[in-house]
Amino acid sequence: MKLREFAKQLGLSPTTVSRALSGYPEVSEVTRARVAEEAVRLGYQPNVNAVRLKTGRAGAIGVVMGRAGEFHFAEFMAGMAERLLTEDTDILVIPMADPDHNDEMQLYRRLVESQRVDAIIVHSPRPNDERIALLHKLGMPFLVHGRSDIDVPHAWLDIDNEGAVRRATSHLIDLGHTRIAMINGRPGATYALHRDKGYREALQSRGIELDPQLIASGNFTDELGFRFARSLLEQANPPTAIVAGSMMTALGVYRAIRSLGLQVGREVSVIAHDDVFPYLTADNMAPSLSATRSSMRAAGTRCADLVLQLVSGRSPLDIHELWPVELILRESTAPVPR
Amino acid sequence: MKLREFAKQLGLSPTTVSRALSGYPEVSEVTRARVAEEAVRLGYQPNVNAVRLKTGRAGAIGVVMGRAGEFHFAEFMAGMAERLLTEDTDILVIPMADPDHNDEMQLYRRLVESQRVDAIIVHSPRPNDERIALLHKLGMPFLVHGRSDIDVPHAWLDIDNEGAVRRATSHLIDLGHTRIAMINGRPGATYALHRDKGYREALQSRGIELDPQLIASGNFTDELGFRFARSLLEQANPPTAIVAGSMMTALGVYRAIRSLGLQVGREVSVIAHDDVFPYLTADNMAPSLSATRSSMRAAGTRCADLVLQLVSGRSPLDIHELWPVELILRESTAPVPR
DNA sequence: TTTTCCAACCAAATCGTTTTCAAATTTGAG
DNA sequence: CTCAAATTTGAAAACGATTTGGTTGGAAAA
Numbered sequence A, B: 001m002k003l004r005e006f007a008k009q010l011g012l013s014p015t016t017v018s019r020a021l022s023g024y025p026e027v028s029e030v031t032r033a034r035v036a037e038e039a040v041r042l043g044y045q046p047n048v049n050a051v052r053l054k055t056g057r058a059g060a061i062g063v064v065m066g067r068a069g070e071f072h073f074a075e076f077m078a079g080m081a082e083r084l085l086t087e088d089t090d091i092l093v094i095p096m097a098d099p100d101h102n103d104e105m106q107l108y109r110r111l112v113e114s115q116r117v118d119a120i121i122v123h124s125p126r127p128n129d130e131r132i133a134l135l136h137k138l139g140m141p142f143l144v145h146g147r148s149d150i151d152v153p154h155a156w157l158d159i160d161n162e163g164a165v166r167r168a169t170s171h172l173i174d175l176g177h178t179r180i181a182m183i184n185g186r187p188g189a190t191y192a193l194h195r196d197k198g199y200r201e202a203l204q205s206r207g208i209e210l211d212p213q214l215i216a217s218g219n220f221t222d223e224l225g226f227r228f229a230r231s232l233l234e235q236a237n238p239p240t241a242i243v244a245g246s247m248m249t250a251l252g253v254y255r256a257i258r259s260l261g262l263q264v265g266r267e268v269s270v271i272a273h274d275d276v277f278p279y280l281t282a283d284n285m286a287p288s289l290s291a292t293r294s295s296m297r298a299a300g301t302r303c304a305d306l307v308l309q310l311v312s313g314r315s316p317l318d319i320h321e322l323w324p325v326e327l328i329l330r331e332s333t334a335p336v337p338r
Numbered sequence C: 001t002t003t004t005c006c007a008a009c010c011a012a013a014t015c016g017t018t019t020t021c022a023a024a025t026t027t028g029a030g
Numbered sequence D: 001c002t003c004a005a006a007t008t009t010g011a012a013a014a015c016g017a018t019t020t021g022g023t024t025g026g027a028a029a030a
Helices: A003-010 A014-022 A029-042 A048-055 A072-084 A101-113 A130-138 A161-174 A190-205 A222-234 A247-259 A296-311 B003-010 B014-022 B029-042 B048-055 B072-084 B101-113 B130-138 B161-174 B190-205 B222-234 B247-259 B296-311
Strands: A060-065 A090-095 A119-123 A142-145 A155-159 A180-184 A215-217 A241-244 A269-274 A290-293 A320-323 A326-328 B060-065 B090-095 B119-123 B142-145 B155-159 B180-184 B215-217 B241-244 B269-274 B290-293 B320-323 B326-328
Touching (some): A014 A029, A060 A296, A072 A090, A072 A296, A072 B090, A101 A119, A101 A130, A119 A130, A119 A296, A130 A142, A155 A161, A155 A296, A161 A241, A161 A290, A190 A215, A222 A241, A247 A269, A296 A320, B003 B029, B014 B029, B060 B072, B072 B090, B101 B119, B119 B130, B130 B142, B142 B296, B155 B161, B155 B296, B161 B180, B161 B190, B161 B241, B161 B290, B180 B190, B180 B222, B247 B269, B296 B320
Parallel strands (some): A060 A119, A155 A320, A241 A269, B060 B090, B119 B142, B142 B155, B155 B320, B180 B215, B269 B290
Antiparallel strands (some): A090 B090
């Protein structure tokens, strides 16, 4: 059913019908009601492609998906989806070509030029992130999920990674731990730097010297958690506490501790960062896992919301949200054993 | 840069340029080369929305995302993305409104009518799935990831859930187990039925009577695995083996077994289904987990491939792929203890 | 030399909307 | 009751590509 026929059936012009449906003021309320009603009855829906061509709006926001199947991704998307449900906006998932650098810029450039999206969400930015510079230059609205130091105005939403790790580490120090290991994400991303900073500050402010051996970084896999924790615990002068970057690494860490006949929350304390997954909860681990917690899903919802605001004209300059992270203490943390 | 200007700069008509770029034969090779080259140099890219309006192709395939943040999702998508990278096709993620039924049908109907996608991938179908009937009726190309008994021709790709569980169960029986518990997915989906069937058949063919108490079903969370395994193992006449529906439930099952002072691969054997996640591998669990394995990512890639074929005219009637599932034995399975 | 054919190109119609500008109708003031 | 102002409606021009149905000029055939 096209606008043409639909309008004819109503005995109106396409103009009026279009206006009635898009809520323009210059159409009488009685006509509008009739049009709306008949649209439902006859099942008229404007052709998206025509609308998009005419208005120049793409009706979609783009999310570039990394190659490594990050398990955060689904949650973030689910959050976005929740917000966009009522909106007439789609989520476009763009596969990231190669980890190769040049290619990635090319990808963004082409995405912008193809006009398939009204805005883009950039994940895991680096302190000096070219993507941000590029998108700014190209004039494409975008929201950064995470933070960047780059000297280009941009909207962002991030969680307080630094504060989270600082508090986690501090709390372990309060419990008497001094040898505290830390598993970070892949180096490069700002959040990894922030976590590192939080960790260092906590140690420093309490006069504990940093041992570089106690820091690892890499993808958030259970394997990383296991290998690193295991190798540390086997060494002389092992850590008595471990700050894990994610739920998955925490699983590996738990396993490593157990595999050596030690007990989590006894010989070794563990705190992890929990993005809140429906299928794997910190509370359910054994012993239950103390965690810094921040909902990935909520972040997705809010990001979608902010992007919509961006698209409808809000300045990126005043969109800066730093979300606090809660520290939830459970059984995996205990005073350092004497 | 629009076609108009671009053509003018080349001293050609829009017609010729359009044809040159879309590979039509009635343009000389020398012109085609020149056009292609200049397009890159001047950065001309056809406006997607105009192309879509004119051709009626949406240039996207739709994936409806369930509300529960399934962790499979990201892997499947990553697989799709891999295939679509070189194609000029996007992935459109459609949030599923409500678990409410009517609403879901409405969602699909509107999705089709809005012409935003050229094809749809339907996940976790039920034996008699209305969505399939609807999409068929509406003439929208679609691929079912999973199987359905519905009497409507459709393309599908599925893994051999029945065979997988049959083999897993059989193997446990070979090891001497007779009380074998089974954790299934949410009832309703065909795959859950298939798994159930595989389980029952294995028992029956070996003359073991089925105990309904030993079967649980629900979302694939670690919590389900834990609660169910724990409650069973505390009962009189506990199972000596457990078939877990997913990696996450397996985690819960491991935890339950340990929490009772028992050992996985000693007192209790475990086999799970592994969709192959980069961040959580069966091999890394402790003890390493015997699993029926089938790559979700590979399924995504192949589904994308098949959908592209569907869109370009291949009949859904001869697209039926049943993937075998490997059974990989590791340390979590052992002969029943005497 | 004339005719036919083919390769290479182009003008203009089209896809289904939105939106500008103008016309028709209603309302309200005098 | 008239006329201007305000309210509703419409006709037609976009939006930027693809594609139908021609031209054109030159080579091959007659």
